[in-house]
Amino acid sequence: MRTLYLAFKYSAILLWSAFVIFPFLWALTTSFKTANGVTGGATWIPWVQYEPSIVGWQSLFGGAGGINVMQPFANSLIVTLTASAISIALGTLAAYALSRFSFKFLWMRNSDITFFFISQRIMPPIVLSIPFFLMLRTLGLLDSLPGLILVYVALLMPIAVWVMVDFFNGIPRGLDEMAWMDGCDPVTTFRRVILPNAVPGLVVAGMFCLIFGWNDFFFAFTLTFTQTQLLPVAIVSLNSSVTPWWALSAAALVSIAPLVVLAFVVERFLSKGGLAGAVR
Amino acid sequence: MYRQKYLFLLPGLLVLVAIILFPLLFTIRVSFSSWDVYNPGLNWVGGENYGRLWEDARYWEALLRLTGLTVGTVLLQYTLGFALALLVWREVVARRLFRVLFLIPMMTTPVVMSVLWRTIFHESLGPLNPILEGIGIGAVPWLSQSTWSFIAVMIVEIWQWTPFMFLLLLAGLLSLPNEPFLAAKIDGAGPIRTFLSVTFPMLGAISVGAILIRLIEASKIMETVYVLTSGGPGTSTETSSYYIYIRGMRDFQIGYSAALSLTYLIIMIVTLTIVAKLLVRALVRDQA
Numbered sequence: 098m099r100t101l102y103l104a105f106k107y108s109a110i111l112l113w114s115a116f117v118i119f120p121f122l123w124a125l126t127t128s129f130k131t132a133n134g135v136t137g138g139a140t141w142i143p144w145v146q147y148e149p150s151i152v153g154w155q156s157l158f159g160g161a162g163g164i165n166v167m168q169p170f171a172n173s174l175i176v177t178l179t180a181s182a183i184s185i186a187l188g189t190l191a192a193y194a195l196s197r198f199s200f201k202f203l204w205m206r207n208s209d210i211t212f213f214f215i216s217q218r219i220m221p222p223i224v225l226s227i228p229f230f231l232m233l234r235t236l237g238l239l240d241s242l243p244g245l246i247l248v249y250v251a252l253l254m255p256i257a258v259w260v261m262v263d264f265f266n267g268i269p270r271g272l273d274e275m276a277w278m279d280g281c282d283p284v285t286t287f288r289r290v291i292l293p294n295a296v297p298g299l300v301v302a303g304m305f306c307l308i309f310g311w312n313d314f315f316f317a318f319t320l321t322f323t324q325t326q327l328l329p330v331a332i333v334s335l336n337s338s339v340t341p342w343w344a345l346s347a348a349a350l351v352s353i354a355p356l357v358v359l360a361f362v363v364e365r366f367l368s369k370g371g372l373a374g375a376v377r
Numbered sequence: 378m379y380r381q382k383y384l385f386l387l388p389g390l391l392v393l394v395a396i397i398l399f400p401l402l403f404t405i406r407v408s409f410s411s412w413d414v415y416n417p418g419l420n421w422v423g424g425e426n427y428g429r430l431w432e433d434a435r436y437w438e439a440l441l442r443l444t445g446l447t448v449g450t451v452l453l454q455y456t457l458g459f460a461l462a463l464l465v466w467r468e469v470v471a472r473r474l475f476r477v478l479f480l481i482p483m484m485t486t487p488v489v490m491s492v493l494w495r496t497i498f499h500e501s502l503g504p505l506n507p508i509l510e511g512i513g514i515g516a517v518p519w520l521s522q523s524t525w526s527f528i529a530v531m532i533v534e535i536w537q538w539t540p541f542m543f544l545l546l547l548a549g550l551l552s553l554p555n556e557p558f559l560a561a562k563i564d565g566a567g568p569i570r571t572f573l574s575v576t577f578p579m580l581g582a583i584s585v586g587a588i589l590i591r592l593i594e595a596s597k598i599m600e601t602v603y604v605l606t607s608g609g610p611g612t613s614t615e616t617s618s619y620y621i622y623i624r625g626m627r628d629f630q631i632g633y634s635a636a637l638s639l640t641y642l643i644i645m646i647v648t649l650t651i652v653a654k655l656l657v658r659a660l661v662r663d664q665a
Contacts, residue, residue: 110464113457114478116536120493123504127496139504191389198382210390217397219645221597221618224638227625228400228407251396254389283381314488314600319626329488336492336604345496349489356484364477367548 128153128346135342153343157351166348169331173311175242176327180249181306185299188257193287196265197273214258217251222315233320240324248316253306260305264298265291300366304359311356328352408635426636435612436620436637440644443616446527447595450534455588457535458542466550476547483540491604494533523613526606530614533601542587549583581660589653596645617641
């Protein structure tokens with residue numbers, strides 16, 4: 098019975114692992130192919146089944162038949178990091194206020210304001226993309242990094258607020274009250290007492306901002322043309338009727354790599370129990 | 378109490394309102410105009426667009442399809458994510474390695490993965506059909522037949538977002554106290570009984586949160602459809618976002634697509650609020 102259970106358990110784990118790895122392995126082997134290697138049907142093993150070449154990888158740095166990923170990579174990095182930093186700073190402050198003080202604007206109370214922040218996520222990108230297009234054109238920010246950062250802040254701040262409100266609600270109010278009794282004003286309390294205790298929450302919020310910022314496609318797709326290309330847009334532009342699968346696979350792997358590191362960070366937090374408080 | 382409280386809230390709130398207010402008001406205004414490629418500009422046509430969308434079967438079909446797709450994938454993601462979290466929760470060889478592995482798909486760019494999946498589903502050159510033939514299932518017309526394209530989209534969504542459920546549920550599992558499990562053991566409860574009356578109820582609140590977030594995010598599905606199937610074959614994988622995109626960005630019927638967007642938004646907010654209430658009532662015991 099126990100052996101049967103273990104056999105089932107490990108085959109389930111291995112089966113899912115295979116499903117997860119499958120696209121990556123396929124991309125890796127395809128990235129070393131040439132046109133001949135691709136049109137010969139699906140093959141996996143270099144040298145045995147096809148003659149490997151590094152044409153796909155060369156094309157990433159200006160070689161023929163692909164895209165130069167360096168500039169889009171840098172653009173993506175700048176937009177994601179700047180927008181995430183702004184979103185987390187503003188979002189954390191707002192979340193602290195919503196968790197600790199009570200507000201009333203007209204009929205709106207704290208929970209309504211929190212819902213206003215979070216409800217921005219319900220809006221599909223397509224709803225906003227046309228007005229954003231016109232807005233950025235009016236501001237002269239179309240096809241530019243600052244324009245994209247502006248849009249991404251609206252995209253990411255709700256995530257930061259959502260994570261941090263929950264997180265601050267989990268920090269006992271007694272902590273603030275003790276600081277107030279010691280004569281700290283709210284700003285000092287926040288800086289000295291709350292912020293140091295909020296690091297796990299900030300990590301989670303930061304992680305989600307990076308994921309959704311780096312991985313967004315639609316706004317980058319509709320709000321930029323040629324001057325400012327982000328990485329996902331550059332890669333999708335390779336996708337046409339005669340797609341160079343080798344260049345595509347190499348570029349895809351390069352664009353995915355930076356965030357895969359995040360999986361290790363998250364796991365570390367998870368296994369140490371640091372994440373538990375942040376998602377409750 | 379403190380005036381400084383506004384110092385915390387207002388910067389974020391004002392920035393968000395400033396960025397979001399114009400697009401929202403603009404969309405409302407445009408939805409009452411017939412702005413299109415021939416007559417760009419704001420005129421007033423009253424509720425004409427709304428009357429038209431009421432009759433637009435393609436729009437309602439897309440919404441129905443989206444509902445099926447969203448509910449189906451999110452439930453599968455939840456079940457699979459929960460199962461995976463339970464699998465690597467306790468005594469497992471190399472569990473940290475498997476935890477990292479199970480998290481990785483949610484870190485990858487959906488649109489980039491979709492482009493890769495398109496090569497995988499390729500009917501003559503992709504690697505999937507040879508494998509299916511090898512195990513005796515036979516080749517599948519992945520992207521050229523309606524049912525199979527729908528399944529292909531679901532597979533990609535499940536691959537991408539099951540890790541999100543896995544992450545939240547595993548974090549929940551790891552934060553559970555040990556005592557209830559000891560008590561269940563002393564009472565002689567087997568693993569299935571323990572799961573049903575101890576583990577699952579204690580994860581009720583997290584489950585509701587995870588399912589709601591995924592419902593919200595999954596209903597926006599766009600990239601997978603755009604890259605993988607372009608809504609086809611025919612309109613068999615067309616979802617609401619994609620249909621609005623076709624009308625707005627491809628046909629350039631700005632006015633009509635604004636009306637579609639707003640109707641969609643209202644339907645979503647109402648539906649999600651009701652779903653949230655129902656889920657809380659069903660799954661959260663002590664807080665309800």
